[in-house]
Amino acid sequence: MTTTTPTEGQLTTVKRRSFVAETWDSLRHSVAGMIGLILIISHLLLAITSPYILPQDPLEMNAQSRNEAPSAEHIFGTDELGRDVFSRSMLGGRVTLVVTIVAIGLAVLWGGLVGILLGFIGGRADEIIMRIVDAILSIPWLLLLLLVIAILGTNMLVQTLTFAFTYGILTIRVARAATHDYVTGEFVLAARARGESRRTIVTRELLPNVRDVLFVDGAMNWSWMLLAFTSLSFLGFGVQPPDPDWGRMIAESRDVLAIQPWAVFGPVIMLSTLIIGINLFADAFAKALGLDRSQGAPV
């Protein structure tokens, strides 16, 4: 058998390490995962520092140099209003990143908690709430977002909360399904037989096991949310002019695609590198968590 029993000698060196340290240890063996992580971090760094390091003012218009091809002065050329595409692409993800990161954080938090609770309690409450969840999920998400924006306006806070709400609903399903894997398990049964409170069972027994699934699901959802938010901007509901934003840049420049393709390519490259980065990372992350201490694989 390939499952080997660890011998005494090997074990004495095993120290308990933090969750982060152990995950990192298995993550760094994955080339794809590291590429993903580097892409994500570069995007974050860029979003933070870009206002101070940009070569050109992204808002400065120039009627003389409209739709110019790439040159030494404008690496990606200029757009319809003569603004530097490179600087605008670098800056165009700031609002998107802030909104999606806050929203995904909130979504995982509330969706995860509700999902675990429903999975644990079960019964009629679970039945009723899940039917409501199904009903909400049956509405096309874009329509739902547009509806909320139509009623409440394009306020960024409103949009963030709306995203957090819709993606939280998706998370409920995942968290509930993951909880179902453990809730009939004997260690939960053991805790119930001891007479542990529901709160202890949820936080101490279930959460540590469901946590990994939630993290990976959150990372995947983050990339979906980026696309969704960019789509909103593309339709004119996201970030408002004159601030640069990837979605709106694509929308504004698509008419001149044949003359100045870089005005579209710039934001597209930025968006796709981020999304590819997130996906690579999420994949490796899932593997790192799956092969970890709960399996006892000798790394």
Place this chain on the structure above:
Amino acid sequence: MSQSLVDISDLTIGYYTQKGTLVHVLRNVSLKIEAGETLGLVGESGCGKSTLGQAMMGYLRSGSQLLGGSVRFSDLDMFGLTPRQLEEIRGKQIALIPQNAGEALTPTLRIGNQIVEAIELHTDIPKGKAKERMLALLGQVRLPQPEVLAERYPHELSGGQQQRVVVAMALAAEPEMLVLDEPTTGLDVTTQAHVLDLLRDIVAEMGTAMMYISHDMGVIARVSDRVGLMYAGEIVEDAPATEMFRSPAHPYARGLLESIPRLSMSGVAKSMPGHPPIPGTLPGCSFAPRCPFATDICNTEPPILNPIPDRQHLVSCHHWEEVLVTNFDEKLNESFQTVEHTIGDEPAIELSDVEISYYRPGVIDRLRNIPHPPTTVSDVTLTVRRGETLALVGESGSGKTTIVRTIAGLLPAKGGHIKFGDFDLRVGVDDRPTQISKQIQLIFQNPDASLNPRHTVAEIIDQPLKLYFPKMNRDERRERQVELLNRVRLSDKYRLRYPAQLSGGEKQRVAIARAFAADPRVVLCDEVTSALDVSVQAAVLDLLADLQKERNTTYIFITHDLAVVRAFADRVAVLYQGRLCELGTVDEIYQPPYHPYTETLMGAVLEPDPDMEPVLLASDTPELAPPSQGCPFQRRCPRIIGDICVEEAPPWQSPPGEMDHKIRCHLPMDELLNVQEATSSK
């Protein structure tokens, strides 16, 4: 015979870890199997038995590599064949029967179609005749009503029936050899005895050779002509079955045989400390650290598998001569020890007329007023005294676990009372005060499932401490954790480990430590040793016995293993379909008169002795629900009298002079005493 059917020579298999170090799984394994011969492979888990079985089929687990040696079957090199040639051999000449028959069958295909598929794939039988052959095969594996059964889906069959279907499929092409990997593990004793009987007959009839892999010495003794004993990826002894069980020459064989509880012996068997190392990590003999015969040479020089002069017996040990002259039978008797403990007079738990049901009628059923099905557990009345060990015995579906979970408060009782001091335990755990739930702790069968994989050992033991002793501060709790670990014979180094870093026996000790952290009065043990190797099982039983003596703890002990009951329990309750059949002390239960069901169970037990044959009294037909009236055992009873058994609930009767021994049967006591001579001679 000049040419053996199977010739494995110097087979070495291993895999590389992520860091690039080579880990051996098998080392220089050499074996021969003659046509029509059954070779049993035994050893603790992790010794490479399954890997060898798979290599026999020309299969390597992904990541594993053939590092040397060869497997020859009818003079074909199994690892030199092309995938096409292998396909030709598998199923036609060698067939595999896996452990879990339920998983080996396709859930969406009818049984008949699956077997027909195997027939068409592996034989030249024309299409029209395949169905006929399929029905013949089902008959051959002794399944009743083949025509009806062929139309069923796998989930509609019991575990034993599924295993028979898998055997039928393997026999489709009348292969020359069968590889069986723990085919009866997980089946009830009676079912297991029936399936083994079937395999023996078929093999004798068709002249098929078998490689039979099992961790169960009783099973191996029953089926094998010859036994190969594996340790740390090597064959350490290879001998005819009688010699292996009567005069084993390897200390490991002795250790294993000594640690098996036996039906004829009371007292806990001697345990063998330690566990197998990773193959090839020790310079000398792999078994040396656990060996009572070991000397300096064992630590430096690896022994070689050599024949004992004038015998068909190979052994890999430096001291086999010394081992052979030590009288085995005498040692065996010495190895059983009873831990004395005092049993109080006052009751710890009293069950009276307990009834438990899983049936929850839906709205529609309630409206239509459908009569309730018979309850899962009914009419259970028994008393467990302070410091006593009561064993609940029965096949799967007998309601053992249901009763224990009700006592633990995981299921409410539907009727009756469970008296625990002044408190009635019929309510669920949510309605019990903490002081009551503290007194009753539960240990599960599988420590892999009952320990949270995300918690360290310290956190696992800390939980009951935090819950039941809220006044203890962090340091006091830490002290207590160490103390508890020491009591289950683990050092405090284990505190920071995760369950995945522990062996099976160590995990179960942690689970025991967690239960005893509450300082309970009653501990409910649900098949606590069934998932463990025999060597470890003995150690765990020994530990439980010591803890009981120290604390005067009461145990309610569930097991399907009657030899373990004999070793460990004070009193026994035999259950069938959630109803009590027999109740008495261990000595009373293990001697006639028996309830016909107890008699059936006793008869089916396999002892690690090739000369002992099980007595198969009743069929192993499963029953899904108890009969609505009469005796619960009426449908399978070998001693059924007539209508009275079907219509009237049997009375409790006691044999003369044994007031506490109660048997629930219509047969008059004289007949119960007379009829059972056949079994008791065993």
